[in-house]
Amino acid sequence: MSKMIKVGMADLNICHAPDAITTLGLGSCVGVALYDKTTKLAGLVHVMLPDSTQVRQNQNRAKFADTGIDYLIEMMVAKGAGRSRLTAKIAGGAQMFAFNGNSDMLRVGERNVESVKRKLNQLRIPILAADTGLNFGRTVEFYPETGDFVIKAVGKPVKTI
Amino acid sequence: MQKNDESMSDFEFDVLTEIGNIGAGNATTALSQLINAKIDMYVPQVQMLSFSELAEIIGGAETLVAGILLNLTGDITGSMLFILESRDARRMVHQLMGYVKDGEELFSDLEVSALQEIGNIISGAYLSAISTLTKLTISVSIPSLAFDMAGAILSVPAIEFGKLGDKALLIESKFKDMDVDISGYFILIPTMESYGRILESLGLR
Numbered sequence: 001m002s003k004m005i006k007v008g009m010a011d012l013n014i015c016h017a018p019d020a021i022t023t024l025g026l027g028s029c030v031g032v033a034l035y036d037k038t039t040k041l042a043g044l045v046h047v048m049l050p051d052s053t054q055v056r057q058n059q060n061r062a063k064f065a066d067t068g069i070d071y072l073i074e075m076m077v078a079k080g081a082g083r084s085r086l087t088a089k090i091a092g093g094a095q096m097f098a099f100n101g102n103s104d105m106l107r108v109g110e111r112n113v114e115s116v117k118r119k120l121n122q123l124r125i126p127i128l129a130a131d132t133g134l135n136f137g138r139t140v141e142f143y144p145e146t147g148d149f150v151i152k153a154v155g156k157p158v159k160t161i
Numbered sequence: 162m163q164k165n166d167e168s169m170s171d172f173e174f175d176v177l178t179e180i181g182n183i184g185a186g187n188a189t190t191a192l193s194q195l196i197n198a199k200i201d202m203y204v205p206q207v208q209m210l211s212f213s214e215l216a217e218i219i220g221g222a223e224t225l226v227a228g229i230l231l232n233l234t235g236d237i238t239g240s241m242l243f244i245l246e247s248r249d250a251r252r253m254v255h256q257l258m259g260y261v262k263d264g265e266e267l268f269s270d271l272e273v274s275a276l277q278e279i280g281n282i283i284s285g286a287y288l289s290a291i292s293t294l295t296k297l298t299i300s301v302s303i304p305s306l307a308f309d310m311a312g313a314i315l316s317v318p319a320i321e322f323g324k325l326g327d328k329a330l331l332i333e334s335k336f337k338d339m340d341v342d343i344s345g346y347f348i349l350i351p352t353m354e355s356y357g358r359i360l361e362s363l364g365l366r
Contacts, residue, residue, distance in 0.1 A: 024310070057326045097317065139310065
């Protein structure tokens with residue numbers, strides 16, 4: 001029997017095929033799924049904020065794009081994933097409310113996505129697919145058996161990237 | 162903001178809780194006048210919640226909700242979010258418009274406007290109570306409405322609270338409209354400077 005492992009906001013976890021891993025209702029947060037195809041090991045982190053160095057309360061490493069991705073890689077490598085084999089798929093980073101102006105608070109989704117992409121580039125982890133931005137929430141599921149990243153949104157057809 | 166944060170004592174937390182209560186009380190009165198029905202209010206529940214608990218309280222991260230966000234400027238800056246479960250939002254719109262419709266279809270433009278106005282009036286009443294109490298001016302932007310999963314809507318305040326700690330302050334205001342319970346949730350998201358200013362204005366700092 002395969003299980004669906006849940007990851008909460010500002011949290012992370014890993015899973016082996018045939019299990020799958022999910023995070024529900026991503027808004028401006030970004031879901032980063034890392035995957036080692038050879039060992040069929042996947043990890044998912046639900047990133048809330050772009051940069052741990054901009055915030056004093058930064059003990060929770062899973063909360064930030066920079067430290068969250070590092071933390072997830074450590075967990076996966078400890079379970080046998082090959083660091084050089086990792087690939088990424090990302091989703092989220094929406095702007096949930098429309099306002100005129102361009103305040104920092106409203107652009108946080110976009111900044112989360114930029115920061116995740118920058119971090120993955122630095123680590124030379126290829127981003128195979130992304131479904132980010134716009135103005136709606138997303139539930140994501142990653143299946144390490146196939147490498148599929150399934151995205152569900154209210155009133156929209158299910159999408160696999 | 163965290164309850165255990167050195168910068169905020171238990172006493173100060175209690176004061177902010179009480180301010181939330183007063184705001185919610187005023188908002189319920191305004192709502193009652195708006196839909197022209199007697200509304201009974203339960204004692205509001207004020208809680209500091211971790212991010213994972215936040216969505217659970219509103220029925221899970223995938224529960225469909227209406228969220229109305231207002232930006233605050235003036236002496237208190239930040240934002241304010243009012244959340245209604247989609248079923249309750251529908252019920253209130255119907256009451257305001259004076260008809261009943263079944264089904265789960267999307268809101269019409271007119272209904273969206275009505276919902277925005279409900280959010281505007283409720284939040285305005287909430288903030289005006291705080292403004293009167295603290296003698297601070299608060300100006301409010303035009304409301305912005307989103308209809309989506311609770312987790313996605315709540316990511317907006319959670320991110321703001323996330324800059325300060327790992328918890329968010331949620332005020333649940335439950336009211337009874339005829340025989341039906343409706344739950345509304347207020348999340349006040351002041352900037353850290355504004356928290357200080359609120360406490361100062363009350364002579365507590």
